[in-house]
Structure formats: C-alpha cells, structure tokens
C-alpha cells in the first residue's frame with residue numbers, strides 16, 4: 001500500500017505524539033492520533049528546555065506559546081532538619097546549566113501549546129489530522145507493505161507507519177517490538193507528583209527540597225503563584241503490585257510525606273483532594289534499535305532515563321522533530337526513514353539516560369548518617385569553586401547532549 005504520502009498512526013497524544021503530529025501535518029502527511037485517555041492529560045511538573053530541545057522548540061514555532069507560560073524559577077534550595085535552607089543553587093549562578101534551566105514550563109502548559117499549534121496546523125490543512133481520545137490499539141500486525149490495526153473501539157484500519165508515543169509502558173512497543181521487561185530497568189524508587197496550594201513560608205520562585213532517609217519531597221512553583229507542585233521521590237525496592245493499585249500508591253505517598261515532616265500536613269490535605277495525582281516507578285527504558293520496519297517508537301516509549309534525568313520532554317521533542325524530518329525526506333519509503341531516524345536519535349537517547357549525580361542515591365539518603373553526610377557534601381558542592389563540577393553532576397545529560405542536525409523542512413525562524 002505504499003503511497004507517495006503515507007498515512008501515519010501515532011499511538012499516544014502526550015508530548016511526543018502531539019509534537020510528531022504537528023510536524024507531520026505541517027508537512028502535508030495524513031496523520032491519525034489515538035490517545036487512550038478521554039481528554040488531554042494536563043498534569044505534570046516543570047520540564048525544562050535547553051540545548052537541542054530549545055532549538056527544536058524554536059524550529060517548531062513553539063516559543064511564542066512557551067513564553068506565555070514560561071516559569072521564572074529562581075533556583076533550587078535545600079531545606080535541613082530545622083526547616084532552614086542549608087544550600088542553594090540559583091539559576092543565574094549556574095547559567096541555566098544547574099538543576100534549573102533558563103526555559104522552564106509546566107508539562108501541562110507545554111502540552112497545551114503543542115495542541116494549540118496542532119489545531120492551527122490542521123485548520124490550515126483540513127482533512128490531514130484525525131485525533132481520537134478514548135481510543136487505543138488492541139492488535140497490530142505488520143507485513144511488507146502496511147500495518148493492520150484493530151482498535152479497542154472495534155474499528156479497523158491499515159497504515160503505512162505506526163509510531164508508539166505511548167510512554168514508558170508503551171503498548172505499541174509490547175505489540176510491535178518486544179515485552180517491556182526486555183527494555184526496562186528499575187532505578188531504585190518511585191516518584192509521585194500532585195499540586196497543592198502554595199504553603200506559607202515557601203520562598204516565592206524557589207524550588208525547595210527536603211530529603212530524609214528514604215524520601216525526598218520538593219515544592220516547586222507552578223504557573224500560578226498560589227499553586228505549587230509537590231514532587232515526591234521514594235527510595236525502595238520494587239513492588240510490582242503497586243503498578244496498578246491506586247489505593248496502595250496513595251497510602252505509600254501519605255506515609256512517606258508524613259515521614260518527611262516539613263509541610264506534611266498541608267501536603268497530605270492537598271493529596272486527599274488531588275485531581276492530578278501521578279505515580280510511577282522510576283525505570284530506564286533502552287530500546288537498542290527503535291526502527292522495526294513499519295513500527296517505530298518516540299519519546300519515553302523509545303528511551304527514558306526516568307523523571308530523574310530531567311530529559312524526557314527534551315528527548316521527546318527532538319525525537320518527534322527528527323522522525324518527521326526523515327519521513328519528509330522519503331515519504332514513499334517509511335522503512336528507510338525510520339532506519340535513518342533510529343541512527344539520528346541514538347545519541348540523544350543516550351544523553352537522556354544520564355542521571356544527575358548518578359540517580360536516586362544522590363537525591364535520597366538511605367539512613368540518618370547518609371542524610372547528614374549528603375547535607376555536608378551538598379554545602380561543599382554548591383561553593384563557587386565547585387560550580388563547574390556541580391553543573392556536570394546535576395545537569396546530567398542535559399548539558400552534554402549533541403547538537404541538532406541541520407535539516408528543517410518546515411522551519412519557523
């Protein structure tokens with residue numbers, strides 16, 4: 001069924017899927033997106049754009065929208081046992097190369113910016129985009145000249161290319177590439193996010209963190225000064241049953257937030273009311289070759305260093321950009337396009353798997369002695385003399401990721 005302009009199916013309407021749909025529609029390529037949720041999922045913490053992902057955001061024409069929602073975080077402050085700051089890293093002192101970057105935006109707002117651009121692009125080219133919520137792939141069968149898809153709704157269709165942008169636990173990857181266990185490595189903990197009314201005493205504009213044995217809790221400024229985002233990182237062995245048990249997830253987060261003290265009462269109250277509670281295990285996703293003929297992967301489905309890397313959104317945007325460019329370069333040969341894309345994305349995927357300071361051990365101490373030591377080490381590390389070392393440690397792969405290849409069929413300079 002090879003045609004000059006292919007019909008592409010994207011599974012997952014998150015950051016990666018929406019960005020890819022935008023690029024494809026702009027390039028005149030027929031695109032169907034199926035998103036399992038009934039509506040866009042707007043939750044999430046602050047994500048940052050630097051280096052190649054910032055260039056991609058510019059090339060995609062996202063910057064005017066991003067500037068509307070851009071957060072102005074001043075930096076990160078670490079809170080000790082008596083509630084006082086014992087170390088801080090300001091955005092300026094680290095030139096946006098520390099834990100806080102120059103361009104920061106809430107994940108949900110970035111998603112909103114992408115959806116608005118997609119709406120404009122599809123309005124300018126009617127008939128190219130079909131975006132369906134509450135739908136997902138039930139079965140996938142690839143042969144030499146197309147992919148047959150059975151949808152959960154009972155509909156069936158045939159596509160030239162299927163792209164899995166359906167996140168860390170990608171069903172497209174399971175059906176089209178291989179089982180999750182082949183690509184996933186547990187990184188020693190869990191993470192949860194939810195929003196709360198900004199507690200009294202939080203320094204405006206600062207991402208404030210407190211770590212005690214087993215858990216680190218952070219309060220991060222949100223788009224509206226009255227609302228903050230809570231980040232919880234829990235260091236523990238894997239409990240597979242937690243994956244689908246919302247009540248057990250909430251019970252664990254309640255227990256760990258209580259253990260951290262500090263703003264725990266206000267956090268626990270917010271948790272009970274939360275509409276945007278997000279919980280997942282911390283895993284690394286590594287797929288050695290993301291091109292599988294007419295099935296390929298982008299975003300977290302293809303590669304992830306977990307939210308600890310801070311690189312998920314950046315890598316998702318870059319992947320969408322590179323894959324769309326390769327499809328545009330050979331629209332009548334999507335298999336060759338996905339093979340070139342797999343080579344182009346590999347160095348970015350690798351950079352996205354580097355964890356700041358080596359991962360959860362750096363962020364969450366295991367014991368009281370470890371907690372005292374890590375505070376002492378942090379005080380030393382944030383000294384002026386050690387700023388270059390600290391940039392390397394907390395910037396993870398973000399500051400060392402490669403530059404973007406120069407291929408922009410639909411530029412927005």
Ligand SMILES: Cc1cc2nc3c(=O)[nH]c(=O)nc-3n(C[C@H](O)[C@H](O)[C@H](O)COP(=O)(O)OP(=O)(O)OC[C@H]3O[C@@H](n4cnc5c(N)ncnc54)[C@H](O)[C@@H]3O)c2cc1C
Pocket residue numbers: 011012013014015016017034035036037041042043044045046107135136137165166167168170171172193278298299300301306307308310312313314316
């Ligand atoms: C609600 C939410 C909050 C998040 N918060 C944070 C955060 O605070 N910090 C952070 O670092 N990362 C967060 N992430 C992950 C982050 O968005 C990704 O690491 C990154 O942006 C890469 O994007 P992605 O599109 O690959 O994955 P995602 O943004 O996770 O998008 C995947 C999409 O696929 C959909 N989906 C899943 N399964 C199927 C299926 N079978 N069929 C169709 N659709 C499916 C999901 O509903 C989701 O919309 C969050 C993700 C979500 C969904």
